[in-house]
Amino acid sequence: MPETIAFTKGHGTGNDFVVIADPEGDLDLSDEQVAALCDRRFGIGGDGILRVVRSANISEGAAALAEEPGAEWFMDYRNADGSKAEMCGNGIRVFAKYVLETGLATLPSGSTLPIGTRAGVRDLARSETGFQVDLGRWRVDPVETLVRARGLAVSRPGLRIDVGNPHIVVALQSAEELEGLDLTVVPHLDPVPPHGANIEFVVPRDPLVHDGVGAIRMRVFERGVGETLSCGTGVAAAALAVRHWAGAAAPDHWRVDVPGGTLGVRMFPTEEGEHVALSGPATLVFSGEVALAR
Missing domain, CATH: 3.10.310.10 (Diaminopimelate Epimerase; Chain A, domain 1)
Structure with missing residues (x-):
């Protein structure tokens, strides 16, 4: 039996x-x-x-x-x-x-x-x-990775961010680009990270910042799974990446919309360095x- x-x-x-x-x-x-x-x-x-x-x-x-x-x-x-x-x-x-x-x-x-x-x-x-x-400390990996995904005309550069597991965040131009992605096909990475990575595709909300809180939309392809309705560490990585691109004036609180709902991200200082927290x-x-x- x-x-x-x-x-x-x-x-x-x-x-x-x-x-x-x-x-x-x-x-x-x-x-x-x-x-x-x-x-x-x-x-x-x-x-x-x-x-x-x-x-x-x-x-x-x-x-x-x-x-x-x-x-x-x-x-x-x-x-x-x-x-x-x-x-x-x-x-x-x-x-x-x-x-x-x-x-x-x-x-x-x-x-x-x-x-x-x-x-x-x-x-x-x-x-x-x-x-x-x-989620503890996080870090940016300086190695740039090109990401090719079905639905994008050309490969896009991705920012590698580690929040305890590896992520590559790709900025898109519009909500239409985000919605047009076909994530039933595995995106191609060049170079391929040693342990693979989750891949997040993000676009800013309009406005990007409202009342001191940043807002973005995201879809994700998870290694070993495929597209999922949400990825918690990926949400944190996406917010960190957008803040990184936005510069020093960007907020430390973010709202991230995924197909399955909304999650919150907060960056805060500690004695050992900056941590990132996820809520939902x-x-x-x-x-x-x-x-x-x-």
């Missing part, structure tokens, strides 16, 4: 995930099993898997506990093709919603919840829209049981 496991389906602005509780780290999902679970016709359907495991029970969790002993839980995030990913800004909010709703963790008012990821420990707090996650909703949709493919 196939092994049957419990799951919960959740999403953050349409970026959807299959959440599987495995506190003791007993479940070893193959790439093929992950892909089967995420299949939208023959499986549950999702942009990835969020395995909820104690940091002490997964090899990558040792680094998380060394960084923050209070990071009891580790987000083992897998893309829809089974590949491992460093971080997921929408996924970690769904992860937090799950561990809080199921009583695996608590988040008293005014405190933060540390969660281990392959990009390091990330702290979450409640926000007006759901949760805010501190997290929703648990339904729970059930599923037989794992052999």
Whole structure:
């Protein structure tokens, strides 16, 4: 008989995930099993898997506990093709919603919840829209990448930004260009980053800044997944890129519209350098049981 496991389906602005509780780290999902679970016709359907495991029970969790002993839980995030990913800004909010709703963790008012990821420990707090996650320090990679996508007449330069996982942000001229992209086809990168990258295509709102808050629109092609309705770390990377291009007078607060909704981005100074935070909703949709493919 196939092994049957419990799951919960959740999403953050349409970026959807299959959440599987495995506190003791007993479940070893193959790439093929992950892909089967995420299949939208023959499986549950999702942009990835969020395995909820104690940091002490997964090899990558040792680094998380060394960084923050209070990071009891580790987000083992897998893309829809089974590949491992460093971080997921929408996924970690769904992860937090799950561990809080199921009583695996608590988040008293005014405190933060540390969660281990392959990009390091990330702290979450409640926000007006759901949760805010501190994505930590970010950096610009000086290597320029040309991006060719179906729907664009010529290749466009992309800005590489790392927010714990790699992104390439491409500025477009108009909303019509953004809407005309065909992201069913994988964009071509030159040169190709060593570990691949998520690719964000952005256009400014009009006006770009209103009441001290910047506003942009975005679509994203996620490595290992394809186009998704939202990408949390990609939203942060897009806001950082547009602020970088806009110059010193650009704001530190941004509203980013994606096909699945709206997310907030905030840049703020810390002793170790500037951090970027992402805020937005997290929703648990339904729970059930599923037989794992052999």
